[in-house]
Amino acid sequence: MTIVGLNNQRVRQYNKKALMTLIWQEKVVSKSQLARQTDLSIPAVSNILDELVEEGHLAHSQQALSKRGLSSGSYQIPLTGPLTLCLNVTPTTIESQLADQQLSPLGEYAKTHVDAPHPEALLAAMLRICHQYAKTYSGHTFRLAIAIHGQVDPVTGVSQTMPQAPWKAPVEIKYLLEEKLKWPVLVDNDCVMLALAEKWQNPSRQQDFCVINVDYGIGSSFVINQQIYRGSLYGSGQIGHTIIDPDGMACTCGRYGCLETVASLTALKKQARVWFKSQPGMGDQDIDNLTTAHLLTLWRQHDPMVEQWVENGATTIGLSLYNFLNILNINQIWFYGRCCEFGERWLAAITRQISTNPFDPADPTRVNATRVAFGELSRAQQIMGIGYLYVEKALENF
Numbered sequence: 135m136t137i138v139g140l141n142n143q144r145v146r147q148y149n150k151k152a153l154m155t156l157i158w159q160e161k162v163v164s165k166s167q168l169a170r171q172t173d174l175s176i177p178a179v180s181n182i183l184d185e186l187v188e189e190g191h192l193a194h195s196q197q198a199l200s201k202r203g204l205s206s207g208s209y210q211i212p213l214t215g216p217l218t219l220c221l222n223v224t225p226t227t228i229e230s231q232l233a234d235q236q237l238s239p240l241g242e243y244a245k246t247h248v249d250a251p252h253p254e255a256l257l258a259a260m261l262r263i264c265h266q267y268a269k270t271y272s273g274h275t276f277r278l279a280i281a282i283h284g285q286v287d288p289v290t291g292v293s294q295t296m297p298q299a300p301w302k303a304p305v306e307i308k309y310l311l312e313e314k315l316k317w318p319v320l321v322d323n324d325c326v327m328l329a330l331a332e333k334w335q336n337p338s339r340q341q342d343f344c345v346i347n348v349d350y351g352i353g354s355s356f357v358i359n360q361q362i363y364r365g366s367l368y369g370s371g372q373i374g375h376t377i378i379d380p381d382g383m384a385c386t387c388g389r390y391g392c393l394e395t396v397a398s399l400t401a402l403k404k405q406a407r408v409w410f411k412s413q414p415g416m417g418d419q420d421i422d423n424l425t426t427a428h429l430l431t432l433w434r435q436h437d438p439m440v441e442q443w444v445e446n447g448a449t450t451i452g453l454s455l456y457n458f459l460n461i462l463n464i465n466q467i468w469f470y471g472r473c474c475e476f477g478e479r480w481l482a483a484i485t486r487q488i489s490t491n492p493f494d495p496a497d498p499t500r501v502n503a504t505r506v507a508f509g510e511l512s513r514a515q516q517i518m519g520i521g522y523l524y525v526e527k528a529l530e531n532f
Contacts, residue, residue: 149174150182151532154191158525159334161236162195162210183209211236216275216317218521219267222324223260223282225250225299230263231517232271237334237525241270243514253305257314264315277318278311281327281520283350287368288523291321294368297351297386320523325371328470329355329362330526331511331519340466344458345509346373348451349471351394356464362526374398376454393454397447399473403429405443430475444476445483452487455506459488465504470516474508481508 291308
């Protein structure tokens with residue numbers, strides 16, 4: 135095995151990457167701010183910034199960020215290059231947010247309902263949206279970043295499984311869209327989108343954290359030492375398919391008793407439909423088409439059965455997370471998804487199971503104390519998270 139040391143060139147490349155990472159996070163930053171955050175000297179930072187500007191990675195402005203003392207202006211990502219169209223895609227909806235060259239929002243977040251009984255229909259809907267943006271922002275070049283529910287191979291851009299879809303075969307999304315659009319395309323999982331959004335847009339995030347998406351199913355993504363952990367088969371984060379009851383309900387994955395069969399929005403609606411159909415006087419209700427809004431209304435009205443199902447599901451999520459916490463020792467968890475609308479009572483049922491972690495500091499004010507909270511990023515910020523695939527790809531070159 136060859137051990138590679140850190141010579142001066144490697145140290146310089148490392149420092150360039152560190153500065154670029156901070157500028158992508160802060161958008162606009164001064165030389166003194168970069169020096170403080172990296173513990174590099176002002177002359178060292180100056181030399182690296184000059185090099186980055188000369189290479190076209192940064193733009194320098196005379197605009198001062200502080201009125202105190204002398205100012206050398208500020209640095210930012212250049213406002214030249216392609217716009218990034220970020221999509222979150224399911225067989226029924228496509229969410230979109232356009233971002234400028236600094237990955238700041240450009241225009242409004244949009245949600246389009248689609249009917250896609252087969253992959254060709256979904257691809258056609260995606261192409262329509264892309265062409266609309268290209269027409270609205272004519273004269274610009276584009277690149278496309280796509281988040282998809284289910285297992286995705288981010289290298290080939292293949293959607294391997296999409297649980298909500300009526301089809302089962304893999305779909306070569308990257309290849310097919312690049313062929314039609316002639317745009318660069320990157321594809322990854324929708325929970326990776328949320329993790330990237332937190333990593334790049336939430337200043338309070340730690341080096342290690344986890345996002346949990348509790349919605350149609352239950353997915354997660356882990357960031358360890360500031361890096362997305364995908365696993366060798368790109369299946370990391372399948373917390374929804376951890377078995378909590380071997381004799382439980384059948385899951386779409388083919389096994390029994392997965393967490394999704396108890397705690398997902400799909401499972402809660404199924405329990406409600408089965409129960410209401412068994413009750414007298416409910417025959418005139420459209421139970422088969424029970425909506426999320428109806429379920430939430432019953433929860434807020436303290437319907438005893440709905441409360442039981444929701445709290446049991448939340449407790450089960452908490453127990454599963456307890457095991458993950460002990461194995462990975464990740465102590466910052468952000469929740470997203472429509473189940474978050476169940477609110478603080480739902481979150482409290484989850485955190486009660488986690489609070490008994492023997493390795494967690496007893497003092498909640500400690501920096502390393504476990505924090506479990508609802509994600510605070512807007513939906514537009516969440517969707518833009520997938521666009522940071524391009525940032526991470528660019529940073530790999532340093």
